Structures are given as structure tokens and as C-alpha cells.
Amino acid sequence: MAFTNNCRDTSKDRVAKSEMDEIEINKEMASNSVDMNMDQFKENEELKTCGASLKRKEEQFCKSKPGKDGLCWRHSKEPRQQENTPVVGNIVVKTTMKELREIAKKEGLKGYSRKPKGELLKLIETNTAHKFTREEVFTKKELKTIAKRRGITNYSRLGRADLTELVKKNIENAHVKEEIKIVDRRDALKGVFGTITIEPLRQHDMLTFFDVSQSTIASTISDALTKKKALKVQLVLQVEMVKTNPATGENIYVIPHFRSTLTTITESTDLELEIAFMVEKVKENMAKYMCEGSGWTFGHIEKLEIHQNKFKPLNDSSYIALPKPLAQKKAIINVQNTDQECLRCAILSALHPEDVDKNCTKRVGQYKKVV
Template sequence: MPYCTVCRSSIDRKKWIGHLRSTLHKNIAAISVCDGVEMINSAFKSRIATYRITATSEFEQNSVDNFFDSIRAKIKDLFDKCLQLHTCIKVNIELFSLFLMFKNDCQEIKSFGTKNQILYLNYDFDSKYLNLVNEVKKKIEEFQERDSGWTFLSNSHLEININKYQPLRGASYINLPKFIKNKKACLNIENNDPYCFLWSVVAALFPAQKHPERVSSYPDFRKVFNIEGMSFPVGFSDITIFEKNNPTIAVVVYGLKDGKTISGPLYRSETLTGKTVIHLLYIENDKTSHYCLIKNLTRLVRSQITKHHQKLHICESCLLFFSTPEQANTHLCSGVATEIPKEGSFLQFKNYERKQNMPFVIYADLETMLVKYEGCENDPNIASTSTLQRHVPIAFAYQIVCTLDDSYDKFVSYRGVDCIARFIECLNRDVRKIHKVLKKTIVFVIIAISPGNIAVQHIPIVIYSLNNLCSFP
């Protein structure tokens, strides 16, 4: 049985995870870090740590917005101290709030967490904090709106998980895998220094006519770029600094997954419009890592997209691919167009008859099998499409559902090579039967009226005139 050294008690193995997340365990483990901030868990010499800020006043407890506004300065101070210690960190938060279920008068603590955010020394606190807060608020709104029955009562506390993060860094030369070399889509600079990132960017802006793999074929990057504030080898935080120092350049970095698949983007500039976009490939081995220039992104990734040989056009912003440049230039990129209605306009529903339930509904489904084509081979000298298989129907089934009388419900199924002909035959037969049923006239007759009660009976008869409605034989 596991033993908790913090609580000094033995815990059932099945309850161990729950015990570590319990308020009792956290209260015992809590260590005050600064005013209003406690460390409730740490590991690996505080490279992984969890902090807690409790909602103490009624002002903080009654509103999520009030709570986050009041602890804003505490969280910024905590982030800054951790960044001074670790240089780069991953952060996520989890809000614990009390909710009420009205139907059984039950109260429970619910938690709402966020995804990790990566923070560097030059991070923008306002934008990062706003993203975290909005993600928590969105999850709370979704939880209350999905018919859960829970209603927010008060805030309990906020937990901040902070982990030391070691970002990817490109250093000295690494030979490209053979399958990438054969595509001739990348330029790999043979540098013996930690500046492979800068040499690759220089190569993109100043293409060499001879020996493009040599650093001597390019101008000195120190005379071309502003690299103030950057550290080497270059990590993603340094790319952000590089883009701020050189605002006309935008960088997109891709990776290599399992040594055979281009993945990413691992890093993408926030703004690509109006800038010179440079695509880089990040590769690594057991000893070092390396950036190289992607000269032709389409050629590099086309084998992952399609086996056809026609030219593709990839949008640098959203990475969607198109068969023609017109489609690539005119598509709706990185978003959805929203058409705002005119002021004073309103929506109106007028097809009221479509709100009525259909008396009969038929649900049908077909099953097919794949059959290979046997034909001649394509001409290897021209581009062509090969049709390898075709779908052959082998079975069908349908269910007739009557919303007025269950006795008309019916299930039909059949399996065989002639299933399409049989499907049409059976469906035609049943539809004719349904048509005869729907031709029957049904008159609703009020047979009894009393205060607060009206009894109605429907009788299948020939329609009488309104004058004779109450005097049936």
C-alpha cells in the first residue's frame, strides 16, 4: 500500500491519484511562496511545480472576472520569477469553483483547466494571460450550457502548473536523409558554427549561383540582419526576437517525424502578410540539431499529399493545397467570412407546416463490396489516373416507421447480387401500401366537453359537411 510522506498515512492504491489531488493533501503540502501564493507540489528540484492562489474575499469568490482581475499582479510576479530561474517555461492553469445542482440541492467543486502556454523571457504577459483566462471562461460557459443543470456559486482557488521547458535549438551541420535529398527541395548549408539558422535565412534572400551549400557563397549575416538580443544555437524564442529585429521577414519552421514525414509547423510567425516568408526544416540526431532552407515546400511534401503528378499550389498561410494558382489566390484563407445582417433586420420562420411530424418515414441503407478492375496498364509516358476498384452493391435494409400507429412499422432486408432490383421492387410495394393508408379520411369528433377537459376521438369515415358533423348515424 503506497505511503504518503506528506500526510504520513497509507493510502489505498486505487485511491492514490485522488488522494494527491485532494484538498486535504494539498493543504498539508502547501508552502507559502509570497503574499497569497502557495506551492502545493514540486518535483525535480522545482523544475515542475504547482502553485495555488485562494479566493479569500467575497469580491473574488462571487465572480470569475473579479477573481482573475484581482490576482493578475500575483500571477505576473510568479511567471517572472520562474522565468528568471528557468529562462523558458510551460504554464497552464486550473480554476476550482463551487457549483449547485438545483434539482437535488447538491453542491460540488468543479475544475476547468487550460492547455500549456510557452513563455519566454520576452513574452507578452497581457496576451498570454488573456488567452488563459478566456479559455477557462469558455469551458465554464460550455459546461453550464450543455444541459448539465449545474449553476455557478463561487470561486474556490486557482492552481498554476509551471514546468521548465527546453525549446528546440538548431546548431551545427547534419546530413539530410536520402529521401529528402532526392527531392532536391532543401538547401543544407555546411556550417561549422551555431549559426545554421542565420545562414539558411541569408541563403533564401541571397541565392548563390555556385556552391550554394558553402557559407562562403553568401554575405556575412552580421551585416545583413539585426541579431541583437538573440542567443545561439537558436531556439524558437530567438526566432521571435529575430522577427522583431527584422520586421520584413517571417519564418515558418517544419520538423521531421520518425525520420520520414514532414510535420508541423513547429513554429509559425504570427503575421505572414506583406512579408518575405522563409520556410525552414528542423532536423536533429542524438548529438545535435540543425536548420536547413526549404526551397520548394510543394515538392518536399507532395508525396505525403497525393500520388498524382500534376502541379500543386500550397497556401503559405493556411497550408491548404490547390490544383490551380487561381484557386490558391482566391480561397478564403485562415478564417471564415462572416456576413453581418443589416441593422433592424430579423429572422422569420414561415413554413409552419414543416414542423409537423411525418406520418411515415423510411430509413434505408445499402452495403457494397470492393471489386478489383482487370484492365490494361496506363501509358507510362503521360499522366493518368488508375481506377483500381469499384463498389458493387450486395445487400440492403430499410426500416419503415409510422409516427401514428406502431402496427405499420416494418423492417425489410435482403442480401444478393440482385439486391438493387429487389430493393426497388420491395420499396415500391411498401410505398403503395403506405399511399393507401394515407388516402383514408380521418375526422376528429368532439364527443365530450367538461370544464378543463375536452375528449377527442378520431374515426376513419367519409367526410361529412360541417352541418352534419355532430349527427352521425
């Protein structure tokens, strides 16, 4: 009996030992799975964070969001922002919507009440004589970027208005030779008429470029006026525009030309005011292109061209026959004079239609009796 009891005890011990071994194996497997999950978690966290070691804190790592190279902007060796990328402000009209609607109402325009500001401006300018000044406006962050690139100091705590004034003064005091390159291509007629090109030596925003170029534009036109009493002037700005193709993800580049109106400049012209009008027209055309261009954004300024052409005033001339399609309509009076008084004959024919023979309106003798 004693032997039998000992065998039973031994079998119980074996069962208990096997159960204990199984429990230990299960614990070990659970521990290994936890370690694997922790490693996977750490790997995922490393992908979501920079992971660069911090110099000031030992055994601690940067938890900032990584960039393309796996590091954040503080630890990345890639430049944060290319220095040749221009800062572009928003070209805006400061006239309020209330004022625009009042103008549209006074002018008798219809369908203006529900139009957004851009369409309302276009409606008023297209159908009336009103023209609105467009200004380039920068945010405080953009002004700080401009100040940094121009080497201005002590600007970090300034407000937006003071910062704008500081940047403007820096631009006004800048040396032109360091900002722009002037290429004179005038050959015809003793170098008065032709094209003068202004190219930026470093990329500027629109405001800076035109402010720097202002003195060059004015001096170029003034020099031409000393040789000729009058001339026609036009500004043409060439700007690279960029748009992303949504289908392929590739960038599309174009270089449109933004022109001012062809302006007559004489010795009595307010030159500063006329240049301001021409620059305003260039900015206006550029703003329209960016609004209607479906995604076009400002790339960089290529160059500004100053076109100076000969001014030909209207003079009295002799009789010129009407084109055949107009003459067949028999609705236009064209006095057949042999002298240089076409304008005088035209005015007399308009003022005295009842005093002449309707069958002989072309004869100049019909109008001598009413003089």
C-alpha cells in the first residue's frame, strides 16, 4: 500500500509540474508578444517624429513632425525656403462693398446686389467711367520675410504699419545698381525711340520691383522729352506664372505679358501721375489674369520693358475717298475738297444739313454759302 501511495504522489507531482511548465511557457510567449508590440509601436512613433537627439537634453529625442528627409525643419540639412522665391502680396481694392453697390445703383446698373466683389468691380469698370486703384497688400509675416532678405534689423517687434514704413524707406534708399539691370536697346532716331529693359538682379515682389524701378522709368522718359516734345509710352511686364496640372501633378509654366495703356507724354504732363496710372493698369491686368486663369500663381518677374514710340498728332489733310462698302450705304457725308480743310468741311456738313442740296452733299461749294 505504501508503494502504491508513493506512485500516486509521483504521478500527481508530474501533472503539477507539467501544468507549471505550461503556465511558464504561456507567460514567456505573452511577454515576447508585448515586447514585439512595443517595438512595433516605437517604430511607428519614430516614423511620425523627427527622432534627432537633443543637444541640451541627454537621452531625449525630437518629437517634431518630420519632413521629406525624415527630419524636422530644425534638424534638416535642406534649406527651409529658397532665397530666390519672391514674396507675393494680395492685389486688392480698398473700396468697400457698400460703396461699390452705391456706385452701381447711381449708375443705373442691374444685377449688382448679389455679385461678389471681383465681379462687381468688373461690372462697374466695364460699363462706367469709374476706375479703382489696386494696391499690393502684405501680411506681417510676408513683410518680415522681405525685411530679413533685405538685411533690415530691429524689425521683429514692430507692428504691421511700422514694418511697412520701414520696408518702404529701405527700398527708397536702396542703390539701383544693386537691385536692377538696365538694358538700353534704342537705336533708331538718335536713341530716343525704342525699348529699354529693366531686369531684376534678385527676385522682388511687385511692390518692391516697381518702387525700385520708379526712378529709372521717370529718368528714361524725362531724357527722351528733352530731345522730343512728345512721345508715346507703354509699360510691358513679363512675369512667369505657375499652375499645377491636377491630372499629372506636374507644374505648367507660362510667361504672359501685362501691358499698360499707350500713353501720350508731353512736356506739360504730370510724369509721376502718368507713371502711377500705367503701373496701376499693369497690376490690374495681372490681377485679372490670376483671377480668370484658374489656378495661376505668381512665379517670378522676368523683366519690365519701357516702349517709347513717336507721337503723331492729327493734322488737317486733303480729301480721302470712303471705302466701297461704306460708300454704298449712302449714309456718310464725305465732302470732296481739294484743300487742307477736311475738318472744317466735316463740321459744316454736320451743323448745316438743311442748308445744302441733299443730292450734292459731296460738293464743297455747297458749304461756302453758309460760312
